[in-house]
Structure formats: C-alpha cells, structure tokens
Amino acid sequence: MKKSIPLVDLVVFDADEKPALLVEIKAKKGASAAWARQMAQLIFEQAEGSQAAYFLLAMPDMFYLWPNPTETVPRGDAPFTAAPTALLRPFDRGHSSSLTDGMVNAFGLELMLSAWLNVLTDERSALLTTDEQRPFLEESGLLAAIQGGRVVSEVRATRW
Numbered sequence: 606m607k608k609s610i611p612l613v614d615l616v617v618f619d620a621d622e623k624p625a626l627l628v629e630i631k632a633k634k635g636a637s638a639a640w641a642r643q644m645a646q647l648i649f650e651q652a653e654g655s656q657a658a659y660f661l662l663a664m665p666d667m668f669y670l671w672p673n674p675t676e677t678v679p680r681g682d683a684p685f686t687a688a689p690t691a692l693l694r695p696f697d698r699g700h701s702s703s704l705t706d707g708m709v710n711a712f713g714l715e716l717m718l719s720a721w722l723n724v725l726t727d728e729r730s731a732l733l734t735t736d737e738q739r740p741f742l743e744e745s746g747l748l749a750a751i752q753g754g755r756v757v758s759e760v761r762a763t764r765w
Contacts, residue, residue: 613648614715616657617722620753624657627674630718632711634666638682641669645678658750663718665689665709670745685745691737693717719756726754 615628629648633640641662649660660674662683669683677684690697696717697709709717725748742748 612651614758615719615722616757617726617751618754618757619658619750625750625754626659626661626722626747627657628661628663628718628722630663630711630715632714633664636664636667638669638686641667642678642682645669645671645674645683649674649678659745659747663689663714665714668692668741670741670747672745672747685741685747687741689714689718691735692741693721694735694737696720715758719758722751722756726751726756728752 613627614630615626616624617626617628619625627648629644631644636644641664645660645662657674658672660671660678662669666688668687668689670685670687671677671683672685725742
C-alpha cells in the first residue's frame with residue numbers, strides 16, 4: 606500500500622528520508638485550539654496511511670504541534686503549542702513586516718519557518734537553539750526527530 610503525504614507547505618524528512626514533520630502554514634490570527642484541530646483533521650483526512658512523525662500547524666500568533674498525527678489529530682487539541690515569536694526571533698529581524706507587529710503574511714512566515722527548520726535539521730546548528738525554544742523542541746521530541754534531515758517546500762509525495 607502506498608502511503609501518502611497530504612499537500613502541505615513544508616515537509617521535513619528525517620535522516621532516513623522518511624517524512625518526520627508536515628507543516629501547514631496559515632495567515633489566520635487569533636484562531637482557537639478548536640479551529641486548529643478542525644484544520645488539522647481536514648488535512649489528515651487526505652493523508653490515509655501517512656506515517657509522518659509530527660504535524661505542525663503554523664500561524665503568525667501560535668504554533669500547534671501534534672506528534673503521531675494520524676493517531677493524535679483525530680483525538681483532540683495539539684499537545685504542544687508555542688508562540689512563534691520566541692521560536693523564530695533570529696529570523697524576524699530587520700523586516701518591514703514581522704511577527705512582533707502582527708504584519709507578517711503566510712509567505713513571510715513560510716520563509717522564516719523554512720530557515721528555522723533548516724537550522725534545526727543541521728545537527729551542529731541545532732546546538733544554537735535558545736532557551737525559549739528548547740521546551741517546545743525537546744519535550745515534544747521534534748528536535749531529535751528532524752536532526753540530520755532536510756526541508757522541502759510544497760510537497761505531495763506518494764512513494765511511502
């Protein structure tokens with residue numbers, strides 16, 4: 606049986622080329638946890654058989670992270686949440702639109718998120734994570750899951 610990855614904005618493959626993290630980026634601000642859960646459920650209805658280890662719904666004011674998404678998304682709210690300002694601070698400097706002033710659009714958020722994830726996949730660069738980032742990355746296991754991997758934009762793959 607082929608396993609599919611739903612159409613998402615970013616996919617991080619682990620060191621073994623398996624999908625470790627699926628990322629969907631939305632420009633919506635002020636979304637509730639219930640709205641995030643419903644969006645995640647809609648995305649995973651397309652993903653029959655997907656074996657991604659994590660799913661991240663990223664919005665300008667909140668990140669929602671589900672481990673083992675095919676099992677946890679249908680059951681409820683994301684077990685891990687974080688404000689993106691703390692996670693993406695190094696990539697949100699000197700821009701005319703930023704997370705801190707609420708002016709970033711989905712494309713700007715995707716660029717910052719892609720840069721951040723690329724840093725995290727590099728085992729040497731991941732040591733540069735800040736104290737603000739560590740709880741979200743380490744308690745969830747996300748950092749360990751994506752180190753040594755690679756980030757790909759707008760992927761739909763069915764070879765798994």
